[in-house]
Amino acid sequence: MTLCKKIVTINALETKAISVLTPISERGRALPTYRQWNDALIEFFTYGAPVGSTIYLNVSDRTLQQIGEQFWGEAPQLDWSADYLAAVRTALVKDGCVFPEMVRGLDKQGRPQGAAFLGVLVLVAARMDSDAEQSISERDYFTRLNDALGTEPTNGQIKRPKHMSTGAEGEEPLWQVWAAYLRSRGYLPTASGGKGAWKYVGYAVSQTLIREPEKRRLFQVFEGRHWGTDPDPELLVSFLRHEDFLPAHVRTLLGRHGLAAEDVQHAVAEVYREWQERRHEDGHDARSAAHRVLSRHLQAGLYRSEHWRTGEVQYTLFPRQPRGLKLLDIQLSLPDGPQTLLVERPGYYAPLGEVTPTHLEAGLQVPLTGHPQLDALSLPARSFWTLRADPDNAGAFASLGRPTVGEHFLLLVRRELREDLLSFREQGLMQWETEQPWEGGWTEFTGVMVTANHWSDVGPVKSRELLDALRPASGISIGVGSGLRVPQLGAWLADAPPVPTVHAFFAEAFLTVSKDGVTLFAETVEPNKPVNVPWAGAGDYELSAEARGQGQVRLVKLLDWAELPAPSASLLGTVTKEWQASGEAYRLTGAQLKSGGTA
Known part of the structure; x- marks a missing residue:
């Protein structure tokens, strides 16, 4: 039994040290522990990300400084990168050996224990000044990793840190746990290995x-x-x-x-x-x-709805959550009085306020209070807005990212850009269902869809930004429709799953559906037509479509009835009825309809 293996045996009995041991800096100051850094990194890189986003564990000296100041306060001349590395060394390094197996799996809260260790691997790659991924030498990388961790190389030829094995015994299982965690929360993992001997370095470099x-x-x-x-x-x-x-x-x-x-x-x-x-x-x-x-602004987009009774079009502010910055009790100073920002779904706050044509043309700055680094909510001045259908609110449209192939969306533009749109339609690039003037020189185009991908042939236009926003970045996408959607969670009920459709500009495409690493469906499909997928109950599914060398991935989460979130008491009402049947107790809570009265 080698020295490192003996230490593993000792450390295996000291698992609690990950959360209990407190590293001490050169200045004698108590530092955040490994577990505290681990939790902070996970929150920083996932909080505020909309469901369906890609997530990079993009650890750098700059992000570590931001994380340190955000979670533990600003301190002049403090090197948070050094403190972070000290926490990892205290928890996982002993006598020149590193023990990543100590942080495999999930903690009691269901979070990956190895995120902070993986962050060190990425930090080393981020510090290497190379403009090409493959030009990063594996030998040089591990030499720098040993310097960062305070470990020794395996031997004179192999520079990997002592006890940091490859494959299933090394860091790869930690990357797999991180990817599974992201998928379970509706995010797309991005870490991927390199080729050949560069495989394990590739995981870290892919996150920079x-x-x-x-x-x-x-x-x-x-x-x-x-x-x-x-x-x-x-x-x-x-x-x-x-x-x-x-x-x-x-x-x-x-x-x-x-x-x-x-x-x-x-x-x-x-x-x-x-x-x-x-x-x-x-x-x-x-x-x-x-x-x-x-000391900057929160960004806001637009939210379009129609009055439930009159059908009047209403535009409101749709604030974006800042990535990695958890905000509490943020208040906006609106004309009708102060309003608190409320998280409606991952990545976005609930719509609020009113947006007029003047605001659209000149932009809008709404003062806010509640955080020292933020002073206003900003709606940028733009000559057009692309708004996608809100999957949680039928008939509403919002700033929910760039539309994809095969998607119908709404376009709000200044009337002087109408000439560009007519030109695009004449060239067979796009179509729309209706054109309706709004207010103050703005026009709504509804049912807009891109119909071709030869946008590079377009001549001079008034707005290159409009052309760029409409031109699809890929010739293929995966849409999901029907089924019973669970609002705000981006999921569907397992008993009423969605129906996927591969949208593409090509004659055929290949669709793969997998769950927990098991392929359930892998067939050539006809683009733009619904596909019957053999769903296998609740869980996280990965849908992957390919056509002509282009690919697209989408995650779908199915929930059992027991996993559905409980509605708030204000939505349920106050009437409760209890009864028993077949030895089981039941309770029904809801509103009560009464005759008479006023609405």
Whole structure:
């Protein structure tokens, strides 16, 4: 039995040390434990993400600084990266050996125990200054990992840390647990291994969303443009799509669409803010400059509904939850008085306020209180809005990401852009059902759908941003309809599952449906026609569609009756009836209808 294996035996009896041992910094200060960092990382990278989003465990020195200040307070000249590494070393490293098996599986709250350890692997990759994934040397990577963990290499030839085996005995099971956890919550995991000997390094590199060389190129682009101090992330990505000489990896990321683009927009916006911070550092302390830029706005989109009685169109603010920032008791100063932001679904607050044509044209800043880093809710000034159908509210439309192939959506545009839309329709690129003037020079186009993918042939237009918003990033998508949807959770009842449809510009596509790693359906399907899928009860399903080298993945969650969330007492009413049948006790709670009175 080797020394490391003996230590495993000892550490196996000290599992509680992960949460009990408190690392001490060089300054003698008690630091957050491994478990506290683990919980903080999970919350930071998943909180505020809409269901269906991709999630990257994009740990860097910058994100660790943000996490440390957010969860444990700002402290001048504090190196949160060093404190984070100290917590991991205290919990998992002993006598030059590292023991990732100690954090396999889930904790009592159902969260992966290994997220903080995986974060170290990503941090090392993020610090390596290479503009190509495969150019990162495996030997160099593990040398740096040993430096970060304070571990020793296995031997003179193998640089992996002592006791950090490969395959099922190494870090790969931790990546698998992380991916399963994300899927169970409706998120798309993104970690994937490399090829050959580079396989395990590939997992970490795949999580470094925008690397240092790519940041430097983006900084150069930002220097030559005038995109404001706090641009709309969606428009910022749109602007970048028209830039030349971008790194190939960045251009691939910019091609994401729908909810799969959420992390990309967030990452690009963070790079833009980092560029602003560096510009403000002349003559100032870097940390105070960063704080000044972080005093920014919450972003809002639009929510469109119709009055239940008159049918009058109403536009309201649809605030976005900031990624990784849990906000409590945030109040907006609206004309009708202060209103508190309420989380309606993952990624979004409930609609509120009123949006007028003037607000659409000039933008809107609504003062808010409740968090030192935020001072206003911002609705950007735009000449058009693409609004997708709200799956939780029939007949309503909202800023829910970029529409996909085969999807009907609503387009609100300034009337001067109508000429572009007519040109697109004449070229067979899109169609719509109705055109209805709204107010103040705005027009609604309903039932809009993109019908072709030859957008690169389009000539000069008035709005390149409109063209970019309408042009599909992929020629294939997966839609789900029918069934009984569970509001706010993005799930369906297992007894009434949805019916998927593969939408594509091609003659055929291949659809695969799997659950818990088992393939239930794998057949060639006809695009744009519903597919009968052999669902296998409650659980998390992964749907994968491919056509002509293009692919799309979508997750579907089915719930049993017992898993349905209980409605609030205010919705249930106050009338209760109890009875027994077949030895079982039952209770029915609901509203009571009475004759007479006023509505």
